[in-house]
Amino acid sequence: MNILECIINNASVKIPANHGIVLLDFLRQHEHLTGTKEGCREGDCGACTVLVGELQGDGVYYRSVNSCLMPLSDVHGKHIVTIEGINQPKELNPIQQAFVNDGGTQCGFCTPGFILSLTGYFVNNGKFEPADALQAVDGNICRCTGHTPIKKAIHHIVDSLKNNSAADGTFLSYCVEQKILPDYFLAIPARLRSINTAPLTDVHIEEEHTIVVSGGTDLYVQKAFTMHAEKIKNIASWRKSIPITEDENTIHIPGTTTVEEFRLSPVVAKYFPELKRQFECFGSTPIRHRATVAGNIVNASPIGDMTCLLMALNAVLTLRDAGSSRKIPLRQFYKGYKLIDKKYSELIESVSFSRPKSVTRLSYEKVSRRQFLDIASVNTTMVFEQTEKGMLQCGISAGGVAPVPLFLAKTSEYLNGKMVNGDTLKESLRIAQTEISPISDARGSAEYKRLLLRQLIAAHFMKYFPGAVRKGSLI
Ligand SMILES: Cc1cc2nc3c(=O)[nH]c(=O)nc-3n(C[C@H](O)[C@H](O)[C@H](O)COP(=O)(O)OP(=O)(O)OC[C@H]3O[C@@H](n4cnc5c(N)ncnc54)[C@H](O)[C@@H]3O)c2cc1C
């Protein structure tokens, strides 16, 4: 596609292809929308937060994203909203006013990001809870005001917006009625429908030096200063209309599924309801809105959270290369540090794992230097069937303790068919230590990571066998 068409605030915009640059640079340098701020350029501070609206059914769904990591090539057919686009003509909108009333802004550098993250929350929800509204700003950091007045402002705005009382009950018209959004938003669904967005059903990667970009949350951090000059292929919309599904035997996840779509998936919630809360520790809301399942796997970080989870579930990757496809177990995908069993032209089309049974149990644990917005020092997942004959089909994965995301094959094998007691646990912890080779780095010393993994595996057991495993048996 040589011309990208989108709506930026109230303006229809056609952009000649310059696919490698990020949305932040386009907004500030080409559109002069300088309310969107540049802070870290690494997805960490939220100063660059914008809303990206996409048609979903009859309406438009808005997601907060870090514009510093979003390739411009992904704006086609979307509504991009910056702080300038939610200003009312003569007055502050209620969110902006609450920030002023409660002293939630001083230098103002972080403020547009906070306001847009909150706007995204109100536009997509009918019922408002302070805890959920606070969660929506988990990717925004204020360095000078302090977060207490910001929290106060958020509580006040939630209190003043208790019920969706719009005549037609839609979130968009409610937000317009409440002056959270200007009137022009009501026409956006129809305007987006008029843009020709042919779905990307098939992708062919022809040249070895084409960089495949999905969410961009790894690539635009790792190659921040060179991506603008690269030949890139944006696949974020590939098979985008396909949700996570299940059939009689298998759960299927399209590769371009975002971490937030995974976290909120009804299919995932049916089997592993606790993951919705636990995966709040994956980056932040705007990062999860972009980060994809396949991106996490191919990035091959030894501490990838999605990879850790899927490895314990014994997931299988379907790799597509033009017309052909092949399957490979995730446990066999990693060949060395950042070395994967994949040709440059192969794409992860989907990831699947066996449908959990009623006796299937999953425990996921992660320790990072900060509780939120940080990648793991060590992470681990344990999946097993809890039966009268003991543990069956046991799979334990561990991240941060080897050059690759690790499947603890010997530990898992040892536990198969075992009844759990203090001795079983001690022996499994001993075997796990023989399978790992952590190194000392910014995330902790090798000894610390060994200790962490030991404690996290013990935590798996204490979750499901609280009677069988006593704290004393761990010493
Ligand atoms: C602030 C911040 C916080 C983060 N927090 C976490 C965290 O808590 N836990 C965690 O695990 N990660 C975290 N990450 C890392 C990152 O968000 C994840 O690894 C994410 O899943 C990458 O997905 P993506 O779609 O953005 O990948 P991209 O950057 O688009 O791509 C990454 C790699 O995958 C390849 N690729 C992407 N899709 C496909 C496909 N379908 N087929 C073949 N190749 C493909 C690309 O070519 C590239 O090599 C964080 C990143 C940031 C910036």
Ligand code: FES
């Ligand atoms: S500039 Fe900090 S998250 Fe984008």
Ligand code: FES
């Ligand atoms: S008001 Fe200055 S960084 Fe938040």
